[in-house]
Amino acid sequence: MTGRDGGADIGPIGAFSPVVILVRPQLAENIGTTARAMANGGLFHLRLVAPRDGWPQERAWYASSGADRILDAAQVFDSVDEAVADLHHVMATCPRPRHIVKTVMTARGAAAELRAISSRGLRAGLLFGPERAGLDNEDMARADILIRYPLNPNFMSLNLAQAVLIMAYEWWMACETTPPRTLMTNETHVATKGELENFLDHLTRDLDACGFLRNTQKRPGMVRNLRHLFQRGEVTEQELRTLHGVVTELSNGRKARQKQD
Amino acid sequence: MTGRDGGADIGPIGAFSPVVILVRPQLAENIGTTARAMANGGLFHLRLVAPRDGWPQERAWYASSGADRILDAAQVFDSVDEAVADLHHVMATCPRPRHIVKTVMTARGAAAELRAISSRGLRAGLLFGPERAGLDNEDMARADILIRYPLNPNFMSLNLAQAVLIMAYEWWMACETTPPRTLMTNETHVATKGELENFLDHLTRDLDACGFLRNTQKRPGMVRNLRHLFQRGEVTEQELRTLHGVVTELSNGRKARQKQD
Numbered sequence: 001m002t003g004r005d006g007g008a009d010i011g012p013i014g015a016f017s018p019v020v021i022l023v024r025p026q027l028a029e030n031i032g033t034t035a036r037a038m039a040n041g042g043l044f045h046l047r048l049v050a051p052r053d054g055w056p057q058e059r060a061w062y063a064s065s066g067a068d069r070i071l072d073a074a075q076v077f078d079s080v081d082e083a084v085a086d087l088h089h090v091m092a093t094c095p096r097p098r099h100i101v102k103t104v105m106t107a108r109g110a111a112a113e114l115r116a117i118s119s120r121g122l123r124a125g126l127l128f129g130p131e132r133a134g135l136d137n138e139d140m141a142r143a144d145i146l147i148r149y150p151l152n153p154n155f156m157s158l159n160l161a162q163a164v165l166i167m168a169y170e171w172w173m174a175c176e177t178t179p180p181r182t183l184m185t186n187e188t189h190v191a192t193k194g195e196l197e198n199f200l201d202h203l204t205r206d207l208d209a210c211g212f213l214r215n216t217q218k219r220p221g222m223v224r225n226l227r228h229l230f231q232r233g234e235v236t237e238q239e240l241r242t243l244h245g246v247v248t249e250l251s252n253g254r255k256a257r258q259k260q261d
Numbered sequence: 262m263t264g265r266d267g268g269a270d271i272g273p274i275g276a277f278s279p280v281v282i283l284v285r286p287q288l289a290e291n292i293g294t295t296a297r298a299m300a301n302g303g304l305f306h307l308r309l310v311a312p313r314d315g316w317p318q319e320r321a322w323y324a325s326s327g328a329d330r331i332l333d334a335a336q337v338f339d340s341v342d343e344a345v346a347d348l349h350h351v352m353a354t355c356p357r358p359r360h361i362v363k364t365v366m367t368a369r370g371a372a373a374e375l376r377a378i379s380s381r382g383l384r385a386g387l388l389f390g391p392e393r394a395g396l397d398n399e400d401m402a403r404a405d406i407l408i409r410y411p412l413n414p415n416f417m418s419l420n421l422a423q424a425v426l427i428m429a430y431e432w433w434m435a436c437e438t439t440p441p442r443t444l445m446t447n448e449t450h451v452a453t454k455g456e457l458e459n460f461l462d463h464l465t466r467d468l469d470a471c472g473f474l475r476n477t478q479k480r481p482g483m484v485r486n487l488r489h490l491f492q493r494g495e496v497t498e499q500e501l502r503t504l505h506g507v508v509t510e511l512s513n514g515r516k517a518r519q520k521q522d
Contacts (some may be wrong), residue, residue, distance in 0.1 A: 011415030037423070041267050041414035062466040065418050101497050102445055108434065109441025146445070150437040151430065154272030155300035157326050161300070166430055167425055170410065173369065180370025184363055184407070 007061075007068025010039045016118040019045040020164060021083050023131040023139055026052045032063025032071065033161035034128075039067040041168025046074040047083050049123070080127065080142050086191065089114075089123040092135055092143035093163055095156050100137075103145045110147045111170035120148055126167060131160055172206075188238035199240045206251045268322075268329025273299045279304040279377040279432065281425060282344050284400055285391040287313045293324025293332065294422035295389075300328040302429025307335040308344045310385070341388065341403050342518075349383035353396055353404035354424055356417050364406045371408045372431035387428060392421055449499035460501045460508075461488055467512045 020038055025031050025048060035046060047057055055076050063191065064071055073137055077083035084090050091110055105113065117124045127143060129135035149166055151158070158166070183190055204213070213219045281299055286309060296307060309316055316337045325332055338344035345351050352371055356461050366374065369511045388404060390396035401407065410427055412419070419427070444451060465474070465484055474480045 008418075009415055011413055015335045036416075036418065040412050040419060040423075042413045067416065097445060099447055100445065101447055101449065103442060103494070105442045106437075106439050108437045112441070148439075149430075150435055151273055151301050152303045152438045154270055154296075155328065156296065157269075158301060162301075162423065162426055165426065169410075169427055169430075172412055176367075178367050178409075178411045180373070181364060181366045184361065186359060186360055188361055188362065196355065233364070239362065 003039045008066035009068055010067060013079060016112050016121060016123060017043055017045065019047055019087065019123065019125040021047045021049060021125050021127050023049045023080060023127055023135060024052060026131050028053060028057035028059040029063040030131060030160040032060035034164045035064040035067040035070040037161045037165035037168050038063050038070055040165060041172040043168045044068050044070055048074055048076045049080055049083050050078060061247065080139050084125050084142060087124065087125040089117050089124040090127060090143045091124065091145045091147050092127040092140050093167065094135055094148060096138060097146050097148065100140065104148050105145055107147055107149045107166050107170045110145065111174040115174045121142055128160060128163060139140060183234045185236050188236040190234045191237045194241055195237055196230060196235060199243055200230065201245050207248050210254055266297045269327035271328060275385060278304055278306065279375050279384060280308055280348065280384065280386040282308045282310060282386050282388050284310045284341060284388055284396060285313060287392050288325040289314060289318030289320040290301040291392060291421040293321035296325040296328040296331040298422045298426035299331055299429050301426060303435040304429045304432060307331050308337055308407050310341055310344050311335045311339060312337065317517060319340045341400050345386050345403060347384065350378050350385040350390060351404045352385065352406045353388040353401050354428065354444055355396055355401060355407045355409060358407050358409065361401065366406055368408055368410045368427050371406065372435040376486050377436045389421060389424060408514055444495045446497050452496045452498045452501050456498055456501055457491060457496060459494040460504055461491065463505055464508050467508050471515055
């Protein structure tokens, strides 16, 4: 059952990655966009509890942007109890839980917990309620933990796929090792202090030659300020070569003009 | 210009929260769902660079789920240069940057940086490219920093509003203090060790009375195992009162049966 003939290669499927369980979902489009959001964050196991319009629904495949494999393998159950029977942990997303004694975690906290559960070889499920109504009290009583996203309390409205996306994103981030900041250097490298010094020597020499640094009292401070500027961020070796060229050409232009005068 | 007569009260608008800049957006619906995603994460300033179908577009308001105030205040510019002219920092989201020397940050790293910029009283902008094509090389050259989301590299496809949602969510999370895990106790409180001990005494007494602990060699271990079970998670004072009742009633039932025999 594929609406787009196979879909994308969405990468390796973790046997113990959490199962996303949509409880009584109403719109097939939302099941499709949920699959897309799952693929974004590396979640691959989808279960549907009593989907309103039955299953399969062609429209889900069209809405999934190629996450066909997730929809192809989706399992359908009549009740939450049946859908969670083989799982060891169940978490339920719930924007506004009330009158209930239950552990509540942020999406980020839950993602770390899910990684820990998965690395123990245990299976976890994530319950998402139907559009509008959300999970009912009986559904929530079947969860070990409730997940509440920290979001603008004046505007919590998320559609189903967006709710799944935030959880899938946090699941992915919980094992992500990309440094928060890096300089993408393409085919060059971050300049060493020696390479920077070499350029600053060149610049200072040419600025001496043109007279820009003729005030001997102010000269050390001026040179230091230029150094501060060029030290503020990482510079690449290639950029220093460009700067060498800039200084040389500006100097040559000045010398040429001086000759003309 | 409102399609839904006013929209939701989306909360206080931070003067120095980052500006979301949609560059050459194509579909009005995506501008509306972008506004919704912004409101979720507490971003309120929207700018549009050369929206394909002009502005305003009624359909944006219908897609925004009540984030009207953001759309009402959206500003339109002809070029990226004009849209960023009054900003101090510009970051650009870019899923697959190539052949370019630029600082790249994760969404989380960028959010922390944006909070730091904001707390210095400086204004930052976030560039999001048009659907499909994304930002072009000239757009990216106008950014100080590129933001690349860590996501499943085999399935990076995000729609515009989802890309905005992840950034808005990280902006919100960068100042969020909700503990990752908490027990929601409603109108009771987490039981003290004394309250737990009191219940375990009651249970042990009744288990002694019914003969369950008659094996004196095994008795200490059995009591300890029960203690381990009840100590595994937090228990509330109200739940302990219920458990007291459960033990008492089970005991009374047994005594009543014994009388009948």
